[in-house]
Amino acid sequence: MAFTFNISPGSTTPIYRQICEQIRLGMATGKLAISTQLPSVRALAEELVVNPNTVARAYSELAREGIIETRAGRGVFVTQKRRVFTPEERWRRLEPLLDGLMSEAMALDYTPEDLREVFEKKLAVWKPAKGNQ
Amino acid sequence: MAFTFNISPGSTTPIYRQICEQIRLGMATGKLAISTQLPSVRALAEELVVNPNTVARAYSELAREGIIETRAGRGVFVTQKRRVFTPEERWRRLEPLLDGLMSEAMALDYTPEDLREVFEKKLAVWKPAKGNQ
Amino acid sequence: MAFTFNISPGSTTPIYRQICEQIRLGMATGKLAISTQLPSVRALAEELVVNPNTVARAYSELAREGIIETRAGRGVFVTQKRRVFTPEERWRRLEPLLDGLMSEAMALDYTPEDLREVFEKKLAVWKPAKGNQ
Amino acid sequence: MAFTFNISPGSTTPIYRQICEQIRLGMATGKLAISTQLPSVRALAEELVVNPNTVARAYSELAREGIIETRAGRGVFVTQKRRVFTPEERWRRLEPLLDGLMSEAMALDYTPEDLREVFEKKLAVWKPAKGNQ
């Protein structure tokens, strides 16, 4: 499998979250199909040169969301995604990120138009996800 | 009172950051005009039932962004926004928030269309900022 | 030890700022190379006999300037310097220091020639910075 | 007398210090000759729209340095400047400002050449002082 991870240890976002994002992005873009096997915690940790605990945390996060499944003794696999949040729960989680984005954008003097532009650009990267869900 | 704050101490986003966001939103929507005096550190701390240091931190953050001005012994004032950061730095600060938003939205099963919709709704709230700066 | 700090708690300049200056000087003179790890907040606090918060404040100041990088759980590292501020902002921050210097020098009866001499002497100490950034 | 003050209340440098600087600069450039009478505390406070205490503090600072003299019931006058500091004392006061300047300049990514240039420019403004001391 040709899936490669891209982690920047110096970023402000935690490494375990970056790993989560990479896997979600991989699924979204179709690079990680359902039932694909992911590298083991140990293997991925070695590949990314990070602490195995960090990888384990990322996997457990994804497992809690039903995105991946660890089958005892067999490995970690991408699974059909289940919808586990209520609409209220989803909004409760998303809204602060949206507020944070707007607030920071305003502080940085982005115009609404500029912000929309970069938003759409980013969205285009994620969009291929749709067909896969 | 002309401006009321709304803080949730249990949130994952730090209190000082929530204060920053509230003030930026107030400015963006025109509720806080230029040269308006903000509540004193101690007064706001009492109102929000938080430590004065927490408020002070929020204020100093905003001051560094050039959004407010603190005059020793006189108080804190809303000021004409200055452009402080280079374009590269602005993007460097905004992009991770955008990535985080996309990633979380996808994890929550938002479709790109849903996400765009809530984005535009939020943007409309902030947009009045433009004419006021 | 590769780098020693020199703090005077009785000075008019805040301790956290003295720490910043020491580190910037270290980098400027090449004693602190890029990707060098700095002492941990707690370790440096103990060494200087100051409160950990004071050290943390100095570090966060430098991080905001793009001079160092703090990686959660791993430590603080010297980083490649980024240009963070707009030219206007840079001058806005430098000019008052220059004015203060001139004013104080004149109050102390320094002649322009004397002042230039000590200026050049100090500049020579900092100058090695250039090749290192 | 045509001497006018120029105070910015929003600056980071305290107002009383700005007043001191203005008067020193006035003397330096010859606009305030020896024996010139300065405005009274009350009058200057009104002119600058600041607290009279602030003006009083500036005057007392200058008086302590022997730059001005308040003659009971007659007013405040510019006087021959006396040298009141030992060489060590002078250096002890000047050096931290010089260090702060260098450190900030380095943090802002000024090259030594750039810094020298703006230093010389500022010095040129102060230079006329020489003939007057």
Place this chain on the structure above:
DNA sequence: GTGGTCTAGACCACG
């Protein structure tokens, strides 16, 4: 009265 700095010590997220 105002904000700025510092200390002391707690809790949490991250690796």
Place this chain on the structure above:
DNA sequence: GTGGTCTAGACCACC
């Protein structure tokens, strides 16, 4: 172990 956040309360400079 690391840094980030918050609280509590002190002292000082400024107005």
